[in-house]
Amino acid sequence: MGFFDKLKAAFTKTTSALAHEVKRIVSRSPRLTAASLEELEAALLRADLGLAMTQQIIAAAKLAFETQGRAGPDFVEIAAREVEQSLCKGDARLHAQPTGLTVVSVVGVNGTGKTTTSAKLAHLVQQRGEPAVLAACDTFRAAAIEQLKLWGDRLQVPVIAGAYQADPASVAHDAITAAQSRGAKWLFIDTAGRLHTKNNLMAELQKVHRVMDKKLPGAPHETLLVLDGSTGMNALNQAREFHKAVKLTGLVITKLDGTSKGGAVVAIQRELGIPVKFIGVGEQPEDLQPFDAKQFADALFATHE
Numbered sequence: 171m172g173f174f175d176k177l178k179a180a181f182t183k184t185t186s187a188l189a190h191e192v193k194r195i196v197s198r199s200p201r202l203t204a205a206s207l208e209e210l211e212a213a214l215l216r217a218d219l220g221l222a223m224t225q226q227i228i229a230a231a232k233l234a235f236e237t238q239g240r241a242g243p244d245f246v247e248i249a250a251r252e253v254e255q256s257l258c259k260g261d262a263r264l265h266a267q268p269t270g271l272t273v274v275s276v277v278g279v280n281g282t283g284k285t286t287t288s289a290k291l292a293h294l295v296q297q298r299g300e301p302a303v304l305a306a307c308d309t310f311r312a313a314a315i316e317q318l319k320l321w322g323d324r325l326q327v328p329v330i331a332g333a334y335q336a337d338p339a340s341v342a343h344d345a346i347t348a349a350q351s352r353g354a355k356w357l358f359i360d361t362a363g364r365l366h367t368k369n370n371l372m373a374e375l376q377k378v379h380r381v382m383d384k385k386l387p388g389a390p391h392e393t394l395l396v397l398d399g400s401t402g403m404n405a406l407n408q409a410r411e412f413h414k415a416v417k418l419t420g421l422v423i424t425k426l427d428g429t430s431k432g433g434a435v436v437a438i439q440r441e442l443g444i445p446v447k448f449i450g451v452g453e454q455p456e457d458l459q460p461f462d463a464k465q466f467a468d469a470l471f472a473t474h475e
Contacts, residue, residue, distance in 0.1 A: 188217045189246065189471065196245050202235045210245065218402045219253075220437025227252045250471040253436050257463035260445025262420070264291075264460075266300070266356070267391055271349050273357045273382060275390035277375060277416065279408055280363030282396040283424040285314060287450065288360040289321030290458040291394075291422075296327060300355040305345030306331035307338040307378065308362040318360055325455060328352065338362060338374065339381035346385045359390065372415040379416055392419045394447060399426040402434045409438050420447035422458075432470055 191213040195206050202210075207228055214224040227249045234248055266272045276288045285308065292302035304327050308314040315331045322329035330345040342359055349357040361378065364371035382389040395418050397405040412418055421444055423435050439446055449466070450458040 188213060191216075192245055192249075202232060207232065214249070214433075218433035218437060220403070220406070220434070220440055223253065223256060223433075223436050223440045226256070226440075246471050250467045253470060254463050254467035256436065256440050257446065257461075257466060260420075260439060260443065262445045262447050262461045262463070264295075264392060264420070264447060267388075271346065271354060271357055271386065271389075272391050273346065273359065273386060273389035274392040274394060275359045275361060275379065275382070275416070276394050276396060276422075277361050277412060277418075278363060278396035279365055280311075282363070282398045283450070284308075284363060284396045285317050285360050286321065286453075287394075287396050287422050287424060287448075287458065288358045289318065289325055289327065290450070290455050291448070292322075292327040292356065292358050293325040293455045294458065294460075295356050296325070301353065302327055302356040302358060303345065303349040303352060303354045304329045305342060305349075305357060305359045307341045307345070307359050309334055309336045309338055309341060310362050314360075314362070328354075339378045342378050342382050343385050346382060346389065350386075372411070375416060393417060394420045394422050395444070396422045396424055397438070399423045399432060399435065399449075403437065405434050406438050406441065409442055409444065413442060413444065418442075418444050420445050422446075422448045422450070424450040424458075426451045435466070436470075 192210065195209045195213070198206065211224055211228055214227060230252050231245055231248045274291065276284050278284050288304055292304050295302050304318055304322055306315045306318045306329055309332060315334065319329050319331065330348045332341040332344070338361065345357060345359065361375060364375060379390060393416050395409055395412050397408060409421065421438065423446060426432055426449055435446055438444070446461045448458055449461055
């Protein structure tokens with residue numbers, strides 16, 4: 171199964187209900203009435219697309235039907251186009267520094283998949299011939315260091331780790347030194363999971379970033395927030411708070427397999443303007459892939475027979 175097929179399969183819960191509702195509403199009337207537009211708006215909101223994106227889609231649909239009538243594009247085509255255009259506004263590339271080491275900090279709340287994401291990202295760049303190193307800066311969660319080391323062994327990526335309860339900032343500092351001495355192109359920092367509502371934990375993350383910047387000016391060069399795709403609009407609150415504490419450069423959406431909350435990805439990007447850079451739809455290393463706005467929009471609104 172190709173990645174696009176996995177993506178469509180991942181959205182089955184979202185899209186089967188959404189496509190069915192849209193088809194039912196639109197087929198009832200030769201034109202969009204106030205009542206049918208209200209129903210369509212409710213269906214889009216139930217898919218977690220958020221108010222701003224939903225209103226944008228409804229406005230585009232009204233304009234298309236007013237100017238082109240039933241001969242114009244159907245509602246699903248309009249919705250997919252608007253979502254794609256919105257998601258295309260951010261720069262979805264992972265930016266390497268022109269020379270030397272590029273440091274990527276991987277952040278998020280507990281249980282989103284930061285450790286596996288860090289390892290998969292390292293694997294992805296190494297597949298392009300760009301040497302990577304992993305840093306185990308989650309020094310508090312039981313077995314976090316061992317988990318990252320297992321991934322490192324599996325994917326043949328060196329892992330820099332300290333002792334449990336060690337200062338995460340110190341581990342990050344040492345990891346930069348080690349990565350530079352190895353001539354690595356990338357360093358992925360696996361940070362501890364932290365609730366976005368805990369000020370002390372967010373302050374600790376800021377300290378880790380300050381220490382990295384002091385060791386290597388400009389580091390971290392990318393800060394990726396890993397979001398669990400199944401949490402829906404709660405992910406938007408997480409993104410808001412992390413973005414306030416540390417400047418986010420991109421989002422990684424994991425656990426899209428089996429979720430009915432895929433639309434939240436659109437709502438987050440629409441409100442905060444932070445580009446989605448990678449999405450994950452499975453457990454295998456190759457199941458984390460660079461984000462493609464058109465594929466995502468097409469999969470989100472695909473009809474599943």
